Amino acid sequence: MAPVTAPFRFRHGETEHEVLLVPVGNDDYEVTVLGRTERVRVLRSTEAGLHLAVGGRTLEARLAVASGTVHVHALGCQWELERVASGPAVRRSSEADPADGPVRAVMPGTVARVLVAAGERVEAGQVLVVLEAMKMEHRLGAPFAGEVARVAVREGQQVAMREPLVEIRRPASEGPQGRA
Amino acid sequence: MRRVLVANRGEIAVRVIRACHEAGLEAVAVHSDADAGALHCRVADRSLRIGEPSPAASYLNAGAILGAAREAGADALHPGYGFLSENAGFAAAVEAAGLTWIGPPPEAIRLMGSKTRARRLAAEVGVPLIPGATGDDTELAHAARRLGYPVVVKAAAGGGGRGMRVVREGAGLAEALEAARREARGAFGDDEVYLERWVARPRHVEVQVLSDAHGGFLQLGERECSIQRRHQKVVEEAPSPALDPGLRARMGAAALAITRGCGYRGAGTVEFVLAPDGSFYFLEVNTRIQVEHAVTECVTGVDLVREQLRVAAGEPLGLGQGDLSPRGHALECRIYAEDPAAGFLPSGGLLAAWHSPSGPGVRVDAGYEAMDTVPLHYDALLAKLVVHAPDRPAALGRMAAALADFFIAGVRTNVEFLRSVVGHPAFAAGETDTGFLERHLDGWRGPGGEPPLEALAAAALACRARPAARTVADHSPWSDGGGWLP
Structure with a gap:
């Protein structure tokens, strides 16, 4: 009986894929995806990728791994496969409602303009920050009307992808105190 | 030198x-x-x-x-x-x-840098201009009625579409003029604007010129650069699928007339708008080498940068007009560091992998290699993929295969988007105009295919070979074979 191996899991866009890899010889594996099993032989392995025989066909797969993502180029196409830890899928509670968190950078770049200050009232959609990268400007607006609780960046500052920029507080009148 | x-x-x-x-x-x-x-x-x-x-x-x-x-x-x-x-x-x-x-003499750069002076020169040497007008806001409002809407407002000092506005009806003109002046003042320090009649379904066709200090003037044929996104060229080709020999000769002669008229020297490009009925109009002169110069090099066999060096050194051009006999068809795709599936947001970072295609008729002019970092401070152009083949269908096939072979990881690129462009039936039919991407590929969301077993198997094997926690003792030159498997 083949040894029991935990499947590899990868996320591609919204879809999660499970790959079962069972070694059956020095360079031979049985690979199962969605109930289909194929015999895969590794013909050559280099820093750039793998030369594989799958069924009766050979192919060159170019590979690169960067920050938890496997980039695969094979059969004339390219895929970004994010490695997912084995075990049952867990939903991350921190991503429950993106509209409630701070306004974050949608791309890495430079803060070109900061158009609001802490304490200022803003309307939904009002532009808060302008980011610039590669001669392209991107305007970030308020997700809802409220008050600017905190401005975390200044003009000219470099920001990373998803870095918090501005925090908006919902108007107090929506809470119970507002009625007193 | x-x-x-x-x-x-x-x-x-x-x-x-x-x-x-x-x-x-x-x-x-x-x-x-x-x-x-x-x-x-x-x-x-x-x-x-x-x-x-x-x-x-x-x-x-x-x-x-x-x-x-x-x-x-x-x-x-x-x-x-x-x-x-x-x-x-x-x-x-x-x-x-x-x-x-x-480069060209500073006075030629200055003359062509002013759109109004360049238009005046074109008119003097008999090159057609899109009917238009200059003047103050009142004069422009009169002119717009005479030209007929829609009209386009452009910045005199502008370029690359910046400060440009299409006005569909008279009610929007005053506001468009004010906004265009404001934008032009901010971008170029000069708020002069002018009006032009709007041309429906225009193609962008430009002619490469080359001249020396000894009276040698050449035109090296046209390039079509109609595939643009926000006035940024994406795919270029030579020759244009829209030109016949007669039109080609007329556009070449017009380009030479303007080049001679401004005392040009070196490599330059005369840009035209080509209307569906075959009429063409002068747009502007680019007084430098162009990004897309390589497609002209492919079909003419002339090294344009080498000629620039020769002319600057005071030597005569290495060839005459009669030596030119363009051959075959060339296409260029601009490989940008951007994410087309996410609104074309710029993408920077470390290039974890870079494999570029090669083979007969395939040329890659790149600014990067694997393990280089793409900074976010500059233009997003990573490389130009240029192919040359005996005819346009063969060039399309060659480009499709070369794009399929390109592998760039670590930054997002427009490679898959370019495959959708060159694989589009309207592109194959040569039905290209500056509205092509908006008409055919608006809202493009990626190829959308799920990875097959082969790709997933390769990814799993890659993960198996590189355990996350490797001890120091393991990391000796003898145990680190460099491959994906132990």
């Missing part, structure tokens, strides 16, 4: 340095802090720092660049494209510093 300073970065700096070496000249690169150790520095004989990453502090910093030229003992300067290449003041400063400026 012995040592050339290349005042640029990325693929064009690499391209110019290659031409210098081929001509037996030394090449000196310059770099900002963000580009220390970049490919253009590595292929040069020497590279000097010119400032902090922002373009204003480095590649637009005329003082620092001239200082570097002096320090390196350079006797000539090539500006590439963009940055200071069309800055007449800089060209004059380079000459005043005793260096050879590898």
